[in-house]
Amino acid sequence: MANIEKLKKIASQVRRDIVRQTHYAASGHPGGSLGCADYLTALYFEIMTHDPSFNMEGKNEDVFFLSNGHISPLFYSVLAHAGYFDPKELATFRNINSRLQGHPATHEGLPGIRVASGSLGQGISVANGVALAKKLDGEDKHVFVLTGDGELQEGQVWEAIMFAAHHKIDNLIVAVDRNGQQIDGPTKDVMSLGDLRAKWEAFDWEILEMNGNDMEEVVNTLQEAKRKSGNGKPIVILMDTEMGYGVDFMMGSHKWHGVAPNEEQTEIALAQLEETLGDYPYPYEG
Amino acid sequence: MLENIVSTGKKSTRDGFGAGLHAIGQQNDQVVALCADLVGSLKMQAFIKEFPERFFQVGIAEANMMGIAAGLATAGKIPFTGTFANFSTGRVYDQIRQSIAYSHKNVKICASHAGLTLGEDGATHQILEDVGMMKMLPGMTVINPCDYNQTKAATMAIAEHYGPVYLRFGRPGWPVFTPEDYKFEIGKAYQLSEGSDVSIFATGHLVWIAVEAAKELAAEGISCEVINIHTIKPLDEEAVLDSVSKTKCVVTAEEHQMHGGLGDSIAQLLARKLPTPIEMVAVNDSFGESGKPMQLLDKYGLGTSNVVAAVKAAIERK
Numbered sequence: 001m002a003n004i005e006k007l008k009k010i011a012s013q014v015r016r017d018i019v020r021q022t023h024y025a026a027s028g029h030p031g032g033s034l035g036c037a038d039y040l041t042a043l044y045f046e047i048m049t050h051d052p053s054f055n056m057e058g059k060n061e062d063v064f065f066l067s068n069g070h071i072s073p074l075f076y077s078v079l080a081h082a083g084y085f086d087p088k089e090l091a092t093f094r095n096i097n098s099r100l101q102g103h104p105a106t107h108e109g110l111p112g113i114r115v116a117s118g119s120l121g122q123g124i125s126v127a128n129g130v131a132l133a134k135k136l137d138g139e140d141k142h143v144f145v146l147t148g149d150g151e152l153q154e155g156q157v158w159e160a161i162m163f164a165a166h167h168k169i170d171n172l173i174v175a176v177d178r179n180g181q182q183i184d185g186p187t188k189d190v191m192s193l194g195d196l197r198a199k200w201e202a203f204d205w206e207i208l209e210m211n212g213n214d215m216e217e218v219v220n221t222l223q224e225a226k227r228k229s230g231n232g233k234p235i236v237i238l239m240d241t242e243m244g245y246g247v248d249f250m251m252g253s254h255k256w257h258g259v260a261p262n263e264e265q266t267e268i269a270l271a272q273l274e275e276t277l278g279d280y281p282y283p284y285e286g
Numbered sequence: 287m288l289e290n291i292v293s294t295g296k297k298s299t300r301d302g303f304g305a306g307l308h309a310i311g312q313q314n315d316q317v318v319a320l321c322a323d324l325v326g327s328l329k330m331q332a333f334i335k336e337f338p339e340r341f342f343q344v345g346i347a348e349a350n351m352m353g354i355a356a357g358l359a360t361a362g363k364i365p366f367t368g369t370f371a372n373f374s375t376g377r378v379y380d381q382i383r384q385s386i387a388y389s390h391k392n393v394k395i396c397a398s399h400a401g402l403t404l405g406e407d408g409a410t411h412q413i414l415e416d417v418g419m420m421k422m423l424p425g426m427t428v429i430n431p432c433d434y435n436q437t438k439a440a441t442m443a444i445a446e447h448y449g450p451v452y453l454r455f456g457r458p459g460w461p462v463f464t465p466e467d468y469k470f471e472i473g474k475a476y477q478l479s480e481g482s483d484v485s486i487f488a489t490g491h492l493v494w495i496a497v498e499a500a501k502e503l504a505a506e507g508i509s510c511e512v513i514n515i516h517t518i519k520p521l522d523e524e525a526v527l528d529s530v531s532k533t534k535c536v537v538t539a540e541e542h543q544m545h546g547g548l549g550d551s552i553a554q555l556l557a558r559k560l561p562t563p564i565e566m567v568a569v570n571d572s573f574g575e576s577g578k579p580m581q582l583l584d585k586y587g588l589g590t591s592n593v594v595a596a597v598k599a600a601i602e603r604k
Binding site for chain 2: 059105106119159166
């Protein structure tokens with residue numbers, strides 16, 4: 001049985017980290033990061049079998065790819081608390097000489113990152129490759145990917161979706177962050193995504209839906225996804241989230257996609273998020 | 287030495303790739319292959335027949351193919367992607383840049399039908415900018431072998447080299463003159479003849495053209511040092527400088543745009559280390575068109591007579 005309360009406490013600290021990283025860097029993407037905090041916390045602290053000592057190949061581990069790389073402050077916080085590196089390093093986010101680049105990269109050798117992302121639409125393709133390799137090697141582990149909903153406007157995504165169904169990549173579990181927002185506004189105004197369930201159904205995927213900001217539902221749905229794997233179809237979870245979830249003035253608006261909170265906003269935000277695992281010190285002390 | 291360089295018959299470089307892929311597939315079970323609906327054109331059938339479980343058809347979806355290759359490499363495989371040079375580079379530049387080059391993935395991008403000698407399909411498919419695009423990517427190795435034997439050897443050699451590689455080859459039957467037992471060394475220039483009047487640095491199909499030109503020039507008493515630069519990046523700087531310090535003038539020859547090609551790399555090196563008169567046989571800021579390979583090489587200034595004229599011009603400038 002998952003300890004939902006414990007996961008919620010971790011997610012709360014992760015959200016504090018997101019607010020603080022973007023505030024200190026005076027840049028970054030808090031909105032989508034906050035919205036997906038419950039999903040990624042559940043993955044790394046409950047769902048996946050993974051080894052924080054980190055090796056690139058991830059043999060006999062579940063592996064995760066972040067396709068919408070701009071929500072890096074979320075990824076970094078979860079990796080740090082999961083033991084991939086010291087949370088103190090979060091204080092270097094977006095700084096010169098940091099391993100915590102604006103968008104995730106392997107180049108500086110940050111443990112936990114397996115491919116660069118940020119230029120959108122590439123994550124499901126990469127995950128397809130790793131999932132194929134796991135099948136070739138006779139592994140029973142899973143490959144998870146998170147993609148934004150606006151990101152589905154990239155054509156490559158649909159190439160990857162078609163490929164996964166054709167090749168029966170049934171150890172692949174994709175989550176779509178359906179927050180309905182993108183930089184220029186609501187997705188329905190910028191470029192309508194239409195009926196996503198019908199689209200994925202037409203590509204012959206197994207489809208689940210969940211409220212991505214209800215920890216219990218997130219854990220249950222991810223476990224259900226794992227149970228449904230191995231049946232000849234790749235799996236997608238259409239995950240409804242609220243951009244900025246957990247910070248009232250950021251919620252539900254595309255305006256916090258790529259804007260960092262100022263000092264006063266940060267103070268208000270942090271007052272709404274319980275400090276559960278201890279804030280990392282700032283500035284960075286090495 | 288020049289007179290010993292003779293063609294043993296014509297075979298395409300893409301056939302060399304197919305043979306090399308099959309052979310390395312037998313030696314290394316981590317080698318996997320992907321193709322975007324051009325299995326026959328890339329001559330991948332022998333590999334697929336023997337190793338069907340290590341081959342992945344991706345359909346007409348090159349961007350996805352590059353991402354899948356990055357994923358396979360992440361998990362420890364050695365993926366070889368196969369499609370035309372045009373669709374291996376320009377069409378998927380951002381995918382290669384982010385998921386392969388920046389992420390330092392051990393992917394082998396194998397690109398057929400490069401350059402004008404693709405022939406009748408015309409300029410939409412005749413990419414002449416690919417070497418430039420690929421050599422600009424940090425950490426990318428760029429190789430353009432000259433004949434069947436060299437392409438086969440190069441295909442096998444890149445599997446043993448860790449890191450992203452762009453391997454460029456072509457469509458037409460082309461003279462085979464590299465020894466069958468030739469051992470390919472990445473980044474090591476291959477000297478075909480010793481000469482004293484001019485250094486000719488050639489790559490890909492144009493190596494044979496350079497050899498023919500050098501033979502003509504020998505009859506006129508001009509001594510050419512012909513060097514096959516199969517690896518454009520990293521460039522064998524020592525071989526270039528050694529030769530040029532002796533001959534004092536240079537001709538480069540390639541089936542590519544002048545901007546961004548081999549000539550560009552050599553000119554950059556010489557400008558920094560050993561300023562020397564240099565003439566470039568390359569396509570001069572132009573797209574190609576439909577036609578027969580040899581007609582196209584002549585029309586776009588890449589024929590034997592163009593190399594001969596370039597050599598004389600370079601010597602004149604000493």
